Amino acid sequence: MDVSDFVPGVSSDRDEVAFRLSGRMQGAACAITRQALEDHFWLPPGADAHRMLKTFADGQKRIAAIAERKSLTHPGQPVRLSSSDFATKR
Template sequence: MDVLDFVPTVSADGSRITFRLSDRIGSVECAITREALEAYFWLPLGAGEVRMLKTFADGRERIIAVAERKMRARPDQPVRLTTADFLDKR
């Protein structure tokens, strides 16, 4: 899977980071919530935009891997990653 437009942006209200993924079929808009970044990627509570983007960059590989799995499961829907997507499913 290729990243089409990997310029992540923080939403106006700071509740999520949006980015796009693409594959052979097309592209999809993706987002990861602030709560997921705080719970699984060590984003400090109340962190600003720069810190959010840094945290996203640091966790990029894991975030993209989960987004890709979700995109393949529901190719016709936007991908919204929440804390539930990162739970340890042993």
């Protein structure tokens, strides 16, 4: 699974990055919160939209894998990834 040719975009309030999955879940609308990028992908607090997209691109494979798993548990629904989706469960 990977992020599709849809260009990821930052929301107007810079609170999340929207993207779509390719492959089996093609077209699935997804988003990851700024807080998740800060907590798990080293986005600096207060970073601009360009830096958010760079951080998203750097973590794209891990983000897409979590988004795919979440979309399988809630088929047909938009996927919004938060910090808790990336928390290590022990």
